[in-house]
Amino acid sequence: MSxxxxxxxxxxxxxxxxxxxxxxxxxxxxxDGALVALVxxxxxxxxxxIHTYLRYRDLKRLAARLDAVLHGERELAFERMGEGELAxxxxxxxxxxxxxxxxxxxxxxxxxxxxxxxxxISHQLKTPLTALSLTTELVRKDLVRRGDCPAxxxxxxxxxxxxxxxxxxxxxxxxxxxxxxxxLQFAHxxxxxxxxxxxxxxxxxxxxxxxxxxxxxxxxDGCSFTGDIAWTAEALGNILKNCLEATPAGxxxxxxxxxxxxxxxITVEDTGPGIAEEDLPHIxxxxxxxxxxxxxxxxxxxxxxxxxxxxxxxxxxxxxxLARALISAQGxxxxxxxxxxxxxxxxxxxxxxxxxxxxxx
Numbered sequence: 001m002s003x004x005x006x007x008x009x010x011x012x013x014x015x016x017x018x019x020x021x022x023x024x025x026x027x028x029x030x031x032d033g034a035l036v037a038l039v040x041x042x043x044x045x046x047x048x049x050i051h052t053y054l055r056y057r058d059l060k061r062l063a064a065r066l067d068a069v070l071h072g073e074r075e076l077a078f079e080r081m082g083e084g085e086l087a088x089x090x091x092x093x094x095x096x097x098x099x100x101x102x103x104x105x106x107x108x109x110x111x112x113x114x115x116x117x118x119x120x121i122s123h124q125l126k127t128p129l130t131a132l133s134l135t136t137e138l139v140r141k142d143l144v145r146r147g148d149c150p151a152x153x154x155x156x157x158x159x160x161x162x163x164x165x166x167x168x169x170x171x172x173x174x175x176x177x178x179x180x181x182x183x184l185q186f187a188h189x190x191x192x193x194x195x196x197x198x199x200x201x202x203x204x205x206x207x208x209x210x211x212x213x214x215x216x217x218x219x220x221d222g223c224s225f226t227g228d229i230a231w232t233a234e235a236l237g238n239i240l241k242n243c244l245e246a247t248p249a250g251x252x253x254x255x256x257x258x259x260x261x262x263x264x265x266i267t268v269e270d271t272g273p274g275i276a277e278e279d280l281p282h283i284x285x286x287x288x289x290x291x292x293x294x295x296x297x298x299x300x301x302x303x304x305x306x307x308x309x310x311x312x313x314x315x316x317x318x319x320x321x322l323a324r325a326l327i328s329a330q331g332x333x334x335x336x337x338x339x340x341x342x343x344x345x346x347x348x349x350x351x352x353x354x355x356x357x358x359x360x361x
Contacts (some may be wrong), residue, residue, distance in 0.1 A: 010052075014045055058086050062093070069097050115181040122173045129170065130152070133163045172318050174236075179325050186330055187228040193257040193266060194219050196229055200236035201255075204244060212249040216241070219257040225355035226262035227330040235323035235334075239268050241349045242319055246272035248347065255343040265355040274338040274346030283336050327353055 018041040140156035142148050178184050194217075201208075201215055208215050218349035243253045249269040258265050275283060282288045324334040332355040339348040 010048075014041075017041075018045075041241070055086070062086070062090060066093065096135070097160045111180055115177040115284075118173050118177040118180075122170045124175065125170050126167075129163065129167055133160065133167070136160055136163065169318070172322055176318065176322055176325065179322075179329065184231070184329070186231060189228075190224050191227050191229045191232060193223040193225070193259075193264065196233055196236065197255050199229065200232040200240060203237065204240055207241075208244060208253075210350060211244060211247070213244055213247045214252045216252060217256075218254065220259060223257045223259040223264060225332075226358070227332070227355060231326045232330065235326040236266070236268070236353070238319040238323040239334075243268055243270035243272065243349065243351075246270060248272065261357070262354045263354050266355075268351045269339055269348055270354075271348045273348075275336060275349050280336065280338070284320050284324045284334070286318055288321075327355075331356065 018038065022037050023035035029036075084098045096336050136156055140153055140160070143153045143156065192317075197217060197219060223333075240253065240255075247253055247270045253268065253270045256267045256269070262357060279288075320336075327334045332353060334354075335352045337350050337352070338346040339350050341347040
């Protein structure tokens with residue numbers, strides 16, 4: 001209460017008035033008159049001080065209850081505030097907390113229903129996809145043995161590639177559903193960035209070689225953060241795959257990592273066409289499909305970051321969305337921007353991952 005500015009001002013004003021009254025009483029009535037005036041002033045101020053103390057005590061209790069709501073407590077008893085304007089305020093806050101609780105429960109229920117629906121659809125797709133994949137493989141092998149239909153064999157190989165991408169899409173949907181439902185468990189352990197990058201890049205090594213894209217590293221010695229290496233590797237792998245698909249033959253994808261007193265920072269840069277400006281605000285949105293750049297003829301031949309293509313049906317906007325969700329769930333951030341050349345034109349894309357350190361206050 002003593003730290004409250006209005007109370008301090010009221011006390012100062014009361015002291016000033018008391019001093020003036022006591023001085024006048026001393027001048028007119030002498031020492032006894034001054035003493036009587038001082039006692040009367042104290043008696044008059046005492047009810048105000050008691051009332052103010054009780055009022056701020058109730059406000060402190062109300063603030064503590066609201067703080068409990070912010071920390072997840074649901075059952076609160078504002079009705080014990082008594083009568084008066086504070087009781088009215090407490091009643092309105094009680095109604096607000098109840099409404100927010102019901103809204104949060106509805107949102108959680110809808111989120112769970114969506115996650116369950118995605119999981120059910122993904123599971124239902126697995127069986128026919130597996131059957132389709134096996135049938136396609138058998139037909140292709142039969143045509144290879146006959147040797148009279150090379151064009152058909154090539155088409156079947158392409159179909160098999162598409163089937164693999166669709167299976168990856170289904171697996172990603174399952175992960176997103178589990179993440180939405182809060183069913184994923186994340187470890188909280190030291191993660192060496194060098195090991196993380198190696199684990200994320202290993203499944204893509206052959207794809208990088210076939211695409212004639214070079215993957216380079218610039219990782220600071222001892223660079224690390226606290227998190228889950230398995231799920232972070234999957235997130236980083238999605239970013240590396242996205243960069244691979246957007247980088248032309250002969251290009252380069254570079255992974256850099258630095259650690260300072262505040263955070264561990266990992267960046268992935270490619271030498272592709274970059275991200276279309278209209279796509280940048282939406283590139284991490286789920287199921288968002290970027291558009292091909294249309295400003296040059298060359299740009300029309302190469303997909304921008306995150307776009308779908310004939311060989312990349314998985315580019316339906318969930319790979320990067322999953323990557324951000326996995327990183328955010330560990331307290332990190334993932335952002336995207338374009339790398340600019342000296343003329344200011346896009347010269348590739350840059351994805352930045354930041355894991356902040358726990359700083360004791």
